[in-house]
Amino acid sequence: MNKFLTIFAAALAGFVANSATAENVAIVGGNVVTMGDAGVIENGTVLIEGGRIAAVGTNVQVPSGYRVIDASGRMVTPGLVSAMSGLGVTEVSAVAGTRDNGVNQTGRRGGARELVPFDAAFDISYGFNPNATNIPIARIEGVTRAVLVPSSGKNVFGGLSAIVDLSGDMNTPIIRSASMSMNYGESGAGTAGGARGAAMGYIIRALQEADSLVRRGTRSLPDRERDSVVSLIDAQALGPVVEGEVPLLVRVSRASDILQVLSLQDRFDKLRLILFGVQEGWMVADQIAAAGVPVIVNSQDNLPGSFETIGSTLSNAGRLANAGVSVTMVAVGGAGGNERLMPQAAGIAVAHGMNWDDAMASMTINPARAFGIGNRVGSLEFGKDADVVVWDGDPLEVMSAPVNVFIRGQEMPLTSRQTQLRDRYMELSGLTPHAYRK
Amino acid sequence: MLRVSRLAKTSLAFAFGGAAIASLALAPAFAQEGEDGEEQTKDQRPLVEINKDPYPSTYQPLPSDLTAIVGATILDGVGGRIERGTVVMNGGDIVAVGADVDVPAGARVVDGTGKWVTPGIIDVHSHLGVYPSPSVSAHSDGNEATNPNTAEVWAEHSVWPHDPGFHRAAAGGVTSLQILPGSANLFGGRGVTLKNVPSRTMQGMKFPDAPHGLKMACGENPKRVYSSRGPSTLMGNVAGYRSAWINAVDYKDKWDRYREQHVAGKDPNPPKQNLELDTLMGVLEGDIIIHNHCYRADQMAVMIDISKEFGYKVGTFHHAVESYKIADMLAEEGICSAMWADWFGFKMEAYDGIRENLPFVHKAGACAITHSDSAVGIQRLNQETAKSVADARRAGIDIPIEEAWTWIAINAAKSLGIDDVTGSLEPGKDADVVLWNGNPFSVYTSAQQVFVDGAKVFDLEDPTYQPVSDFRLGHPGAGDAK
Numbered sequence: 001m002n003k004f005l006t007i008f009a010a011a012l013a014g015f016v017a018n019s020a021t022a023e024n025v026a027i028v029g030g031n032v033v034t035m036g037d038a039g040v041i042e043n044g045t046v047l048i049e050g051g052r053i054a055a056v057g058t059n060v061q062v063p064s065g066y067r068v069i070d071a072s073g074r075m076v077t078p079g080l081v082s083a084m085s086g087l088g089v090t091e092v093s094a095v096a097g098t099r100d101n102g103v104n105q106t107g108r109r110g111g112a113r114e115l116v117p118f119d120a121a122f123d124i125s126y127g128f129n130p131n132a133t134n135i136p137i138a139r140i141e142g143v144t145r146a147v148l149v150p151s152s153g154k155n156v157f158g159g160l161s162a163i164v165d166l167s168g169d170m171n172t173p174i175i176r177s178a179s180m181s182m183n184y185g186e187s188g189a190g191t192a193g194g195a196r197g198a199a200m201g202y203i204i205r206a207l208q209e210a211d212s213l214v215r216r217g218t219r220s221l222p223d224r225e226r227d228s229v230v231s232l233i234d235a236q237a238l239g240p241v242v243e244g245e246v247p248l249l250v251r252v253s254r255a256s257d258i259l260q261v262l263s264l265q266d267r268f269d270k271l272r273l274i275l276f277g278v279q280e281g282w283m284v285a286d287q288i289a290a291a292g293v294p295v296i297v298n299s300q301d302n303l304p305g306s307f308e309t310i311g312s313t314l315s316n317a318g319r320l321a322n323a324g325v326s327v328t329m330v331a332v333g334g335a336g337g338n339e340r341l342m343p344q345a346a347g348i349a350v351a352h353g354m355n356w357d358d359a360m361a362s363m364t365i366n367p368a369r370a371f372g373i374g375n376r377v378g379s380l381e382f383g384k385d386a387d388v389v390v391w392d393g394d395p396l397e398v399m400s401a402p403v404n405v406f407i408r409g410q411e412m413p414l415t416s417r418q419t420q421l422r423d424r425y426m427e428l429s430g431l432t433p434h435a436y437r438k
Numbered sequence: 439m440l441r442v443s444r445l446a447k448t449s450l451a452f453a454f455g456g457a458a459i460a461s462l463a464l465a466p467a468f469a470q471e472g473e474d475g476e477e478q479t480k481d482q483r484p485l486v487e488i489n490k491d492p493y494p495s496t497y498q499p500l501p502s503d504l505t506a507i508v509g510a511t512i513l514d515g516v517g518g519r520i521e522r523g524t525v526v527m528n529g530g531d532i533v534a535v536g537a538d539v540d541v542p543a544g545a546r547v548v549d550g551t552g553k554w555v556t557p558g559i560i561d562v563h564s565h566l567g568v569y570p571s572p573s574v575s576a577h578s579d580g581n582e583a584t585n586p587n588t589a590e591v592w593a594e595h596s597v598w599p600h601d602p603g604f605h606r607a608a609a610g611g612v613t614s615l616q617i618l619p620g621s622a623n624l625f626g627g628r629g630v631t632l633k634n635v636p637s638r639t640m641q642g643m644k645f646p647d648a649p650h651g652l653k654m655a656c657g658e659n660p661k662r663v664y665s666s667r668g669p670s671t672l673m674g675n676v677a678g679y680r681s682a683w684i685n686a687v688d689y690k691d692k693w694d695r696y697r698e699q700h701v702a703g704k705d706p707n708p709p710k711q712n713l714e715l716d717t718l719m720g721v722l723e724g725d726i727i728i729h730n731h732c733y734r735a736d737q738m739a740v741m742i743d744i745s746k747e748f749g750y751k752v753g754t755f756h757h758a759v760e761s762y763k764i765a766d767m768l769a770e771e772g773i774c775s776a777m778w779a780d781w782f783g784f785k786m787e788a789y790d791g792i793r794e795n796l797p798f799v800h801k802a803g804a805c806a807i808t809h810s811d812s813a814v815g816i817q818r819l820n821q822e823t824a825k826s827v828a829d830a831r832r833a834g835i836d837i838p839i840e841e842a843w844t845w846i847a848i849n850a851a852k853s854l855g856i857d858d859v860t861g862s863l864e865p866g867k868d869a870d871v872v873l874w875n876g877n878p879f880s881v882y883t884s885a886q887q888v889f890v891d892g893a894k895v896f897d898l899e900d901p902t903y904q905p906v907s908d909f910r911l912g913h914p915g916a917g918d919a920k
Contacts, residue, residue, distance in 0.1 A: 094658075094785040134783060255914070283914060300814050303571040303603055304910070310572075311915040338781065344821065347881030398821045398881045399828035418782070418792045422833060425792075428766045428802065 022051045022409050026062040030071030035365045035379035048386040051409035079144025079387030081367040082339045084330045087146045088132040100127025102151040121237040122159025124148050125176045130168045136416035139166045141340040142402045144387040150181045156192045167407045178371045179249040180241045206230045210238030244270035254308035255280040262291050280311040285323035294326035294370040299349035318353030329362035347396035486708035495644035500893035504528045506541045510550025515557035515847030515862035519840035527869035530891040535863045558613025558870035560850035562776050563809040570601030581620035590713035591627035593619045597640040602907040603813040608896045610817035611885040613870040618653045621731040622663045624678045626653035636905045649855040655731040657787050683748040686718030727753035733787035735760035754853045759791045765802030774805035774853045779822040797830030808845045819846045824879035
């Protein structure tokens with residue numbers, strides 16, 4: 001990731017956290033799932049100060065002036081990180097104007113003139129709206145950070161993702177260029193020559209041109225047999241990808257396709273990969289683990305919805321984790337659902353062979369590390385941002401819910417437009433029209 | 439297909455043979471007793487009746503043993519809960535349920551200690567088989583999206599029994615399900631209720647004597663699909679329903695008049711059979727149940743008025759994302775709502791979805807049902823129900839698990855018109871039963887054994903009872919855990 005942006009974002013984060021609204025809080029007596037070296041601390045204390053974790057452990061002295069939250073009988077975890085998120089960039093997916101998660105190419109490459117001559121250079125962060133109503137809806141269920149990922153489907157390269165917190169703050173810092181989306185498999189092939197061989201040929205050529213641009217200042221390759229396959233602006237966007245500064249987030253499902261994508265790391269030795277979908281990953285789990293590539297899966301994908309997901313199984317996530325692969329859990333993608341249901345997806349994975357600790361990691365430290373913010377969030381450790389959730393039970397249980405949600409040390413109200421509708425329609429009788437009931 | 443009796447054929451032959459005589463116009467008309475005991479002249483043709491069941495169920499229960507599940511927590515599906523109870527199944531039926539039930543001699547005993555037993559889950563809204571896996575275009579058989587009114591098509595004729603999704607649903611405890619056409623059309627066609635058993639043919643899955651459903655859809659989908667030719671607005675949708683019902687009333691009147699005239703000894707011409715109007719007439723006659731995809735409360739209110747205009751009942755609103763806003767009206771009208779726990783926001787008409795929809799409808803005394811409309815969601819309707827109960831509790835509404843279980847048991851059975859034979863653990867009913875390996879409201883619980891008519895159709899621990907679709911043979915991971 002661009003180091004300047006990292007520093008800038010961190011400085012901004014510090015500025016926000018030191019504002020007058022940040023409070024000092026002690027969460028006391030809970031089962032603290034640190035996701036760090038300290039493991040699970042029973043009857044533990046978490047101190048929040050200046051928007052950061054000031055201390056975690058047992059026998060932690062609570063300084064005076066701290067608001068104390070009694071978490072006895074409760075579980076305390078890091079805030080959940082939603083990968084593959086659309087929060088704030090899509091509000092109503094059927095309403096095109098509210099959908100800002102990708103470039104809508106209608107012309108074929110080389111065909112009709114395209115108004116927007118780039119794919120890879122698409123930067124989702126410009127479309128982020130902190131006021132979107134789906135942000136509080138996810139936030140009250142414990143989601144505190146989101147990796148906003150461009151949708152695939154129309155292009156091989158989907159563009160650059162961004163990472164935000166879900167505070168709804170208009171000035172919240174945004175981390176840009178957290179990953180570059182790439183679409184392989186059937187849908188990727190569908191947008192590039194109609195066959196996987198064509199798509200992979202295009203991908204290799206595009207990355208070579210990006211590499212050439214970085215090294216030699218021109219994307220034209222020495223063979224000069226044809227024009228470039230990517231526009232200059234796209235080649236510029238792919239440069240940090242080839243250089244390993246921005247991970248390539250690849251949507252891929254089929255076992256053989258996964259191996260093809262992994263082999264890109266042989267061609268481009270600085271290339272970093274993240275894989276999404278990976279329904280047949282269990283068949284090549286050892287290779288994925290050996291490559292050190294993190295994956296993003298939806299545990300509920302267990303149907304052969306296409307010929308590239310024939311081997312889908314509920315045991316996929318567990319098998320991958322048990323083979324040493326870093327697994328991030330999402331509740332979107334092949335099996336649909338809504339992203340706030342990621343704890344349910346994690347629980348289902350545990351019911352089918354995943355360890356509870358790996359399942360918790362899949363929603364916290366794993367996505368944080370995969371997307372380059374593992375030093376800031378994903379675990380309850382000294383100095384990290386105070387994204388903390390107190391749960392009334394096991395977070396993976398479908399009947400559990402958060403009772404406190406903190407983002408950067410600020411407690412979030414557990415309200416959303418859904419809770420407002422609920423409260424309004426709690427009582428159906430009465431002469432006052434519901435429009436007056438606030 | 440028209441049924442013509444043997445006696446009628448003789449009469450026809452006689453009529454033809456006697457034509458020469460009749461043509462003299464002076465031949466007497468002989469009065470004869472017809473098959474129905476009506477007055478029948480030699481000139482009267484036999485009564486023509488539409489065959490209402492031309493694709494009859496050939497379902498046969500699989501072989502089963504006398505079985506007793508002992509010592510489990512039982513939810514009976516009609517609001518009751520029995521601790522350390524016993525369920526006895528024999529000959530395809532439930533024969534006993536209770537805390538003090540004796541285990542009959544010779545019964546295969548299943549230890550239910552620490553486990554739970556419920557009726558088989560019923561999903562009233564599924565597209566398994568008509569939009570099967572793999573979802574390639576050759577398998578896209580759920581929407582006859584060629585006309586806003588395709589009441590003439592029957593979803594059962596699109597069902598592919600080898601859809602692997604059926605077996606996943608069985609693993610999730612689903613023993614009966616309604617397969618519906620999609621929601622592209624105002625009238626999508628007939629739905630069919632199936633027993634969730636493996637079969638070579640669709641008829642081999644059909645729930646015996648279950649009524650057909652009629653899928654209707656209001657709102658955004660039809661007016662989007664048909665925007666260029668109409669309807670393209672909500673008002674266009676409503677004019678479409680009303681026009682169709684007018685035709686249906688006319689068709690029914692024609693058939694009623696035909697029958698009256700025939701009974702009176704005349705020889706009327708029967709109306710020409712019309713598949714589309716057969717379905718609509720079936721609703722007017724009370725044989726076919728309406729299942730209406732409808733999200734918004736205001737649109738549901740309009741659909742209720744249309745039903746009153748034409749004298750039929752709306753059976754169940756599906757998706758019904760805003761049922762919580764009119765739960766009192768739905769209770770009064772006796773209309774069921776089949777809902778999700780928490781899907782929302784993907785279309786404008788889903789924008790106001792809340793997590794307390796199911797419990798609010800239930801609290802108002804209306805019929806609440808958890809449905810899936812998803813080959814993934816159907817695998818865990820128990821968990822979906824659990825989520826709603828938890829959200830209700832946090833809103834101050836306490837619904838015990840045994841009461842909420844009605845949403846995927848007796849309420850769903852009522853919605854499909856099969857509540858006389860299934861949907862609860864009561865003696866005499868079909869032994870459609872699930873043994874869970876823990877509290878079914880926990881994310882960690884799975885269905886351990888699933889029974890349809892007393893026969894085990896799924897066993898989590900025994901591959902003998904883990905069906906593998908023809909489609910999956912030869913594929914990687916074919917016999918693997920799913």
